[in-house]
Amino acid sequence: xxxxxxxxxxxxxxxxxxxxxxxxxxxxxxxxxxxxxxxxxxxxxxxxxxxxxxxxxxxxxxxxxxxxxxxxxxxxxxxxxxxxxxxxxxxxxxxxxxxxxxxxxxxxxxxxxxxxxxxxxxxxxxxxxxxxxxxxxxxxxxxxxxxxxxxxxxxxxxxxxxxxxxxxxxxxxxxxxxxxxxxxxxxxxxxxxxxxxxxxxxxxxxxxxxxxxxxxxxxx
Numbered sequence: 397x398x399x400x401x402x403x404x405x406x407x408x409x410x411x412x413x414x415x416x417x418x419x420x421x422x423x424x425x426x427x428x429x430x431x432x433x434x435x436x437x438x439x440x441x442x443x444x445x446x447x448x449x450x451x452x453x454x455x456x457x458x459x460x461x462x463x464x465x466x467x468x469x470x471x472x473x474x475x476x477x478x479x480x481x482x483x484x485x486x487x488x489x490x491x492x493x494x495x496x497x498x499x500x501x502x503x504x505x506x507x508x509x510x511x512x513x514x515x516x517x518x519x520x521x522x523x524x525x526x527x528x529x530x531x532x533x534x535x536x537x538x539x540x541x542x543x544x545x546x547x548x549x550x551x552x553x554x555x556x557x558x559x560x561x562x563x564x565x566x567x568x569x570x571x572x573x574x575x576x577x578x579x580x581x582x583x584x585x586x587x588x589x590x591x592x593x594x595x596x597x598x599x600x601x602x603x604x605x606x607x608x609x610x611x612x613x614x615x616x
Contacts, residue, residue, distance in 0.1 A: 403529030404466045407474045410521025411462040413514050414481045418452040420511030423492060428452070428511045436487050440495040454484045455515070462522060471529040478522030485515045 418428030429452050432445035458480040465473030489512070 399528055399530040400469055403471070403474070403525040403527075404469075405525070406521050406528060407462050407466055407477070407525030410481070410518040410525060411459040411477065412518070413521065414455045414518030415452070415459050417511045417515035417518060418450060418455065420514055421509040422488075422511040423508060425509075428515070431488065436484065436491055440491050451484060451488060454480060455518075458522075465526075469529065469532045471526045471531045474522060474529065475526035478519050478526060480519075481515060481522060482519035485512065485519060488512075 420428060422428040422431070429447050429450040430444045431440065431451050432443065432449060433451060433453055435441055435443075435445075436451070458477040461477040461480065462474055465471070465477060489508075
């Protein structure tokens with residue numbers, strides 16, 4: 397966050413310096429806004445230019461690109477703005493050198509003035525601001541475990557129990573095991589299985605008090 401703020405400040409200062417430089421003297425007392433944009437491609441001439449048709453136009457475009465880069469926190473957009481400023485400044489110097497034969501101090505004291513230095517400094521500040529900015533970082537959110545606590549079983553093992561991944565019914569949704577059947581299967585256990593209480597003994601039960609000769613008499 398601090399790097400983005402510091403880089404944005406440097407970039408905005410560089411853009412402001414580049415926009416203000418054409419209103420300074422560039423060479424032999426001639427302002428930068430007097431040089432036409434087409435002179436940068438066809439050669440320097442003595443024809444004056446309107447303000448919006450001068451070298452100020454690419455610098456205004458670079459300033460607009462800088463504002464977009466600062467808003468988007470894009471270091472690459474800011475770097476492009478710095479390259480535009482430096483590129484047009486160097487191009488003007490090349491064309492002036494071709495027109496005058498040299499960029500050194502002439503016999504009349506003609507030399508590169510403050511406007512050129514200010515434009516070059518603005519481009520350097522733009523590149524420095526792009527270097528300082530950290531850019532926009534993507535936030536990676538960890539997956540929430542409460543949304544899907546039990547993953548879908550794979551195709552090769554469709555019948556798995558979600559809590560323990562043990563073999564079982566695929567339709568099982570409870571984490572607790574199924575209740576086991578009652579081990580006793582004698583008389584009177586029908587109610588445990590949902591049936592009426594009926595006698596399941598193989599032979600009818602007889603009264604023990606009845607003496608039919610098969611039971612010993614009760615003891616006193």
